[in-house]
Amino acid sequence: MAASQHRTTLAVKPYKLALAGVAATSLAALAACGEAPSDTGDGNGDASFMACMVTDSGGVDDKSFNESSWAGMEAAAEENSDIEVDFKESSSEADYDPNLQATVDDGCNFIVGVGGLMAGNVTAAAQANTEIPFAIVDGVASDAEGAPIDVENVFSIQFDTAQSAFLAGYIAASQTESGKVATWGGLQIPPVTIFMDGFVEGVEHFNEAKDDDVEVLGWDVESQEGTFINGFEDTGEGKSTTENFISQGADIVMPVAGPAGIGALTAASENDDVEAIWVDTDGYESTDFGAELLTSAEKGLAEAVKTAVLTAYENKDAESAAAAAEPYIGTLENGGVAISPYHDFDSVISDETKQEVEDLQAAIIDGSVVVESPASPASE
Amino acid sequence: MSNDAQAPATDKSEPGPKKAPFGVVFLRYMTEANSVMVTVYSLLMAFVIGAILLIVSDEYTRSTFTYFFSRPQDAVYASRDIIYESYLAVFEGAILNLNTLDRFAAGTAELGDLLRPISETLLYATPLIFTGLAVGLAFRAGLFNIGAQGQLIFGMMGALIIGFSLDLPPIVHIPLAVAAGAIAGAAFGAVPGVLKATTGAHEVISSIMLNNIAALFLVWALSTSFLHSDTKTDLVSKSPDASATLPKLLAWLNPSLRVNLALIIGIAAAVLVWWLLSKSTFGYRIRAVGFNEHASQTAGMNIGRTYVTTMGTAGGLAGLAGAALALGVGSTGITTNTALEYGFDGITVALLGRANPAGIVAAALLFGALKAGALSAQPDVPVDISILLQAIIVLFIAAPALVRAILHLRIPRGGLVTLEAKGW
Numbered sequence: 001m002a003a004s005q006h007r008t009t010l011a012v013k014p015y016k017l018a019l020a021g022v023a024a025t026s027l028a029a030l031a032a033c034g035e036a037p038s039d040t041g042d043g044n045g046d047a048s049f050m051a052c053m054v055t056d057s058g059g060v061d062d063k064s065f066n067e068s069s070w071a072g073m074e075a076a077a078e079e080n081s082d083i084e085v086d087f088k089e090s091s092s093e094a095d096y097d098p099n100l101q102a103t104v105d106d107g108c109n110f111i112v113g114v115g116g117l118m119a120g121n122v123t124a125a126a127q128a129n130t131e132i133p134f135a136i137v138d139g140v141a142s143d144a145e146g147a148p149i150d151v152e153n154v155f156s157i158q159f160d161t162a163q164s165a166f167l168a169g170y171i172a173a174s175q176t177e178s179g180k181v182a183t184w185g186g187l188q189i190p191p192v193t194i195f196m197d198g199f200v201e202g203v204e205h206f207n208e209a210k211d212d213d214v215e216v217l218g219w220d221v222e223s224q225e226g227t228f229i230n231g232f233e234d235t236g237e238g239k240s241t242t243e244n245f246i247s248q249g250a251d252i253v254m255p256v257a258g259p260a261g262i263g264a265l266t267a268a269s270e271n272d273d274v275e276a277i278w279v280d281t282d283g284y285e286s287t288d289f290g291a292e293l294l295t296s297a298e299k300g301l302a303e304a305v306k307t308a309v310l311t312a313y314e315n316k317d318a319e320s321a322a323a324a325a326e327p328y329i330g331t332l333e334n335g336g337v338a339i340s341p342y343h344d345f346d347s348v349i350s351d352e353t354k355q356e357v358e359d360l361q362a363a364i365i366d367g368s369v370v371v372e373s374p375a376s377p378a379s380e
Numbered sequence: 381m382s383n384d385a386q387a388p389a390t391d392k393s394e395p396g397p398k399k400a401p402f403g404v405v406f407l408r409y410m411t412e413a414n415s416v417m418v419t420v421y422s423l424l425m426a427f428v429i430g431a432i433l434l435i436v437s438d439e440y441t442r443s444t445f446t447y448f449f450s451r452p453q454d455a456v457y458a459s460r461d462i463i464y465e466s467y468l469a470v471f472e473g474a475i476l477n478l479n480t481l482d483r484f485a486a487g488t489a490e491l492g493d494l495l496r497p498i499s500e501t502l503l504y505a506t507p508l509i510f511t512g513l514a515v516g517l518a519f520r521a522g523l524f525n526i527g528a529q530g531q532l533i534f535g536m537m538g539a540l541i542i543g544f545s546l547d548l549p550p551i552v553h554i555p556l557a558v559a560a561g562a563i564a565g566a567a568f569g570a571v572p573g574v575l576k577a578t579t580g581a582h583e584v585i586s587s588i589m590l591n592n593i594a595a596l597f598l599v600w601a602l603s604t605s606f607l608h609s610d611t612k613t614d615l616v617s618k619s620p621d622a623s624a625t626l627p628k629l630l631a632w633l634n635p636s637l638r639v640n641l642a643l644i645i646g647i648a649a650a651v652l653v654w655w656l657l658s659k660s661t662f663g664y665r666i667r668a669v670g671f672n673e674h675a676s677q678t679a680g681m682n683i684g685r686t687y688v689t690t691m692g693t694a695g696g697l698a699g700l701a702g703a704a705l706a707l708g709v710g711s712t713g714i715t716t717n718t719a720l721e722y723g724f725d726g727i728t729v730a731l732l733g734r735a736n737p738a739g740i741v742a743a744a745l746l747f748g749a750l751k752a753g754a755l756s757a758q759p760d761v762p763v764d765i766s767i768l769l770q771a772i773i774v775l776f777i778a779a780p781a782l783v784r785a786i787l788h789l790r791i792p793r794g795g796l797v798t799l800e801a802k803g804w
Contacts (some may be wrong), residue, residue: 087758087759092720093712094705098638117616142611147611
């Protein structure tokens with residue numbers, strides 16, 4: 001027996017205990033002297049329409065696409081008091097099926113699955129429950145093998161973020177002094193590489209238009225190979241990856257890695273002549289490093305999810321679930337993706353460049369400039 | 381190294397000075413910090429702390445405490461309700477849903493619906509049985525196998541590769557794919573054993589590092605065209621052939637019941653480990669080395685070989701967990717997330733089960749129930765409550781002195797029992 005024989009004395013002297021007790025009680029008393037409220041109303045408890053969301057791993061507070069989608073759900077509930085929203089978090093793909101089943105069992109009237117990985121599971125649930133409309137964020141209805149299929153009560157919510165990243169790439173190319181810009185990603189998955197494709201193409205467009213030779217480090221559209229830090233959490237890794245690019249001469253960096261991208265902003269803040277571009281949200285508002293950001297390539301997840309929920313609500317009395325919502329692809333044209341204001345760099349970026357970016361945006365919208373990425377959502 | 385199954389037994393054989401009546405003996409047993417009661421009290425205390433945290437984390441209940449002195453009944457009722465409803469929701473998600481029971485009695489629900497919570501509990505418990513055994517077996521040899529996570533990841537890849545690359549009938553394909561998982565896990569698990577036997581490198585350090593290697597290797601492997609799905613663009617592997625997918629045990633009742641053949645393999649593995657430890661020469665060697673490696677060496681045992689074979693066997697068990705995931709719930713392909721923290725949870729399972737196969741199965745069932753229950757009880761109950769309870773339970777189990785001090789228990793004959801690995 002390896003157990004120790006001596007007594008571990010954890011008993012506290014009685015007077016100390018009494019003292020601690022008095023302290024704790026008075027603290028509790030101070031905290032508990034408030035007035036009793038007259039009424040307890042909570043949220044939209046008696047709403048007639050329930051919209052539910054099943055998250056991917058990461059949960060509703062992942063500071064990334066799950067959180068943005070949930071913000072959209074909450075915004076819908078805020079706008080219409082007859083809508084109640086609810087979520088189920090998944091910690092891995094093993095949890096998708098029970099969570100989707102639970103939302104069905106709970107009587108949800110509209111179910112949103114977040115993330116392309118869940119597409120097969122959402123589709124299967126939709127086929128088993130044809131009376132309920134389902135939506136997939138960043139994915140399309142597909143069978144278990146991942147082949148796209150047509151299921152009438154499944155709606156896709158997708159974003160052609162290559163378009164906003166294209167503009168970001170153009171701005172980066174116009175602002176670099178070293179002639180080198182960089183981008184890197186979290187994982188090599190479509191919602192990440194689509195930004196990197198657009199960024200590189202934007203830089204190439206600048207080179208053609210201005211006969212310049214700005215180089216992009218970290219991503220090759222042709223071979224679809226580049227720099228990834230194998231996750232979305234490690235800000236330390238994000239910082240060292242960025243410093244690596246800085247030492248190779250890059251002075252503008254666009255991280256596409258959710259929270260890990262903060263590492264790039266830290267690195268930019270420590271190097272005077274290095275700036276960064278944020279993705280997904282306007283980083284000037286969502287991060288503490290607004291002063292480092294030229295702009296952001298936004299993806300309007302929250303707005304799209306909110307619209308989907310509200311549309312489903314309006315069509316709740318429709319004959320079939322098929323009429324409840326519409327497939328959605330966020331583009332520059334419908335405002336689903338966008339380039340953020342320049343904020344602190346408004347005075348730095350020349351009016352000429354601003355005009356060019358606006359012209360380019362118009363050209364993308366009218367189709368005279370086409371941004372292509374293998375990861376772009378297929379238009380239907 | 382301690383053998384806890386014996387602790388209560390010695391107790392009963394040595395009653396007090398006189399033959400005391402049953403009630404007194406029972407009471408005496410209850411107030412003693414022996415390994416059984418420490419486990420029981422650890423569980424109870426974890427649920428009490430969990431209850432406090434539930435009160436604190438619920439916004440409405442917390443708000444009732446701000447006016448505690450003007451209307452205390454609000455806070456009392458709200459606390460009572462939140463505790464009752466939360467634990468009931470976890471119970472309903474893990475064991476038996478009372479609503480479904482009503483509907484079943486009324487004839488509107490099928491037996492399959494009634495069994496779903498249990499099926500989910502068993503499903504989530506299965507990988508924990510394997511990883512718990514992987515850590516527990518190594519404990520018995522005085523080795524601390526923190527590498528179960530990496531071994532599981534390699535087992536997952538081994539099983540998957542055989543699962544999609546061969547074209548065989550299920551009767552051959554399933555055993556072959558499962559065996560491939562065990563072999564891949566064993567090969568990876570043996571590495572820290574070999575390093576310890578040949579260079580003296582500590583298995584804790586080497587197995588932790590190997591976990592990182594395995595996790596990053598998986599990310600790389602998933603991006604290769606060999607492993608990456610042909611049809612999906614996300615970072616997900618090919619899926620195993622239907623002929624290699626583990627059959628669901630209760631599919632004849634309802635196809636949505638997900639518990640599969642891996643559970644049977646898991647229980648068989650627990651029986652095998654029990655037999656190995658208590659009946660075989662190999663097991664005798666493991667325990668002898670665990671008790672005293674120097675004495676074992678003097679007695680002519682090959683310590684190095686015991687390290688390698690123990691770590692290899694442990695790795696094989698963790699590899700089976702990987703096979704269970706790749707061919708079971710992950711049968712649409714594995715991702716970087718499939719392995720979750722099952723390898724690390726195996727450590728807590730082995731601790732709670734006191735490195736004893738039956739105890740490990742029981743502990744795995746408990747944690748599986750917590751996971752299934754918490755998953756279905758969200759979002760009213762925060763999903764992290766299962767992890768939280770798990771952590772608190774293990775904290776107390778690992779520190780019997782703390783439990784004894786809090787509850788003023790008596791020290792049993794032979795002292796407090798802590799499970800520990802040697803070789804530090």
